[in-house]
Amino acid sequence: MxxxxxxxxxxxxxxxxxxxxxxxxxxxxxxxxxxxxxxxxxxxxxxxxxxxxxxxxxxxxxxxxxxxxxxxxxxxxxxxxxxxxxxxxxxxxxxxxxxxxxxxxxxxxxxxxxxxxxxxxxxxSWFMQNFTGAHLVAQGVRDGEIVTATGDARVAFVDAGDIAAVAVRALTDPGPHNTEHVLTGPAALSYAEAAAIVAAHLGRPIRHRAVGTAEFAARLTASGMPEEFAAVLAALDEDIRRGAEDRVTPAVEQVTGRPARSFEAFVRDEIASR
Ligand SMILES: NC(=O)c1ccc[n+]([C@@H]2O[C@H](COP(=O)([O-])OP(=O)(O)OC[C@H]3O[C@@H](n4cnc5c(N)ncnc54)[C@H](OP(=O)(O)O)[C@@H]3O)[C@@H](O)[C@H]2O)c1
Missing domain, CATH: 3.40.50.720 (NAD(P)-binding Rossmann-like Domain)
Incomplete structure (x- = not known):
């Protein structure tokens, strides 16, 4: 090849x-x-x-x-x-x-x-890696308060390593996939549930604060994001609040032959160990 x-x-x-x-x-x-x-x-x-x-x-x-x-x-x-x-x-x-x-x-x-x-x-779906690095959610982890407009709705966070593993198969398998793969982690979690898992591993409190869509967009703009892009991201949170990301697919395991990484394992290996 x-x-x-x-x-x-x-x-x-x-x-x-x-x-x-x-x-x-x-x-x-x-x-x-x-x-x-x-x-x-x-x-x-x-x-x-x-x-x-x-x-x-x-x-x-x-x-x-x-x-x-x-x-x-x-x-x-x-x-x-x-x-x-x-x-x-x-x-x-x-x-x-x-x-x-x-x-x-x-x-x-x-x-x-x-x-x-x-x-x-x-x-x-949303990357687990948003809880690390420069992402706003990661800043929330550092601050002890993650702010979103997702309410208590759930997201099936997916590991970037699993996305990459599917990509490698799609790029190298002898036969083309010629399809869409909707990729999720093995469980859907609310931000409050995800924050509790991170908090338990780090041994300090981290909470989730749910705000309205307009307030969330204003926070993003205040952090330096262009207004148009902030509105798009805030609308995505609203979709989550309505349940759009509350589903788990088997695609990672079907394509790679191994189960998708759990949020717990991600936190243990990529947040708590650093
Ligand atoms: N985060 C999520 O939860 C999520 C969920 C679903 C889908 N996605 C999608 O994932 C994608 C990537 O998101 P990410 O935030 O993780 O970004 P990322 O992959 O870390 O993006 C940055 C990459 O883009 C390159 N890049 C930036 N500007 C460029 C330019 N002008 N020309 C060429 N290369 C450029 C950077 O390379 P250099 O800096 O080395 O040049 C770097 O490799 C987005 O399309 C997003 O919609 C994200």
């Missing part, structure tokens, strides 16, 4: 896809705006000149679309055309469980990817 180009190759799922491809004996090419290591290639969504070099000799692409763009298809469509011209046959798109083909802007990407000869669309 020729190289696999991994967009967002330094990001939450992309770097795990890179590691998984290496472990599977496939050569990954990790796209980044600032290559620093062997195996990385310069890629900037807004600079089409970087796309040709990144694509040369690649047979498959893991596609993480430009983040925070209202109309990402304007950048992704020409990239995909170049990719297919360059000989790419298989495209695996990272989308989201909250996105359908009818979702304005970002939904268009799912239609574009289906035009590849071989494709898969990954639709993960």
């Amino acid at each position: 020729a190289d696999v180009l991994v967009l967002g190759g330094t990001g939450t799922t992309g770097r795990r896809v890179v590691a998984g491809l290496r472990a599977a004996g496939v050569t990954p090419r990790a796209a980044t705006r600032r290559p620093r290591e062997p195996g990385q290639v310069r890629f900037e969504w807004t600079d089409r000149a970087t796309h040709a070099d990144a694509l040369r000799g690649a047979s498959a692409v893991y596609l993480v679309a430009p983040i925070g763009e209202a109309e990402p298809a304007a950048l992704v469509a020409p990239f995909l055309a170049d990719a297919l011209d360059a000989g790419v046959r298989r495209v695996v798109l990272l989308s989201s469980s909250a996105v359908t083909e009818d979702t304005p802007g970002i939904g268009e990407l799912q239609r574009l990817v289906r035009a590849a000869p071989e494709w898969a669309v990954l639709k993960p």
Whole structure:
């Protein structure tokens, strides 16, 4: 198999896809705006000149679309055309469980990817890794109070490592998947329940405070997020509050052959051990 180009190759799922491809004996090419290591290639969504070099000799692409763009298809469509011209046959798109083909802007990407000869669309629920790093939920963990507009509704948080494991199979299995995979963890939890698990492992109180959608959007804007994007994220919390993410799918185990990682195991291994 020729190289696999991994967009967002330094990001939450992309770097795990890179590691998984290496472990599977496939050569990954990790796209980044600032290559620093062997195996990385310069890629900037807004600079089409970087796309040709990144694509040369690649047979498959893991596609993480430009983040925070209202109309990402304007950048992704020409990239995909170049990719297919360059000989790419298989495209695996990272989308989201909250996105359908009818979702304005970002939904268009799912239609574009289906035009590849071989494709898969990954639709993960919310990442467990939002509880670590720079994410607002992680800041809530540090502050002892996670604020959302999700009420007491549940989310089947999924591990980025499981998303990457599914991506590696979708990129390397001899037969193309040509389907959508809705990816969840093994259980749906409210933020209060998730906060209690983190608190128990860290040995300090962490609570969840539920606020209304407008108040949540205002908090996001106050933290520096553009108003339009804050409104989109707040609306997603409202969807959760209505029960949109309260379901568990068997896709991780079906595709990878092993059960999805639990939130408990994630907290033990990635939060409490640090
Ligand atoms: N977080 C969740 O709960 C969740 C749930 C479902 C779906 N998703 C989806 O997951 C995706 C990734 O989210 P994430 O927050 O985890 O991000 P991430 O994968 O960590 O994204 C950052 C990556 O994008 C690259 N990047 C950023 N700007 C770029 C540009 N202009 N040109 C080329 N590459 C660029 C970065 O590379 P360099 O900085 O190295 O250049 C880095 O590898 C999003 O599409 C989101 O919708 C997230």
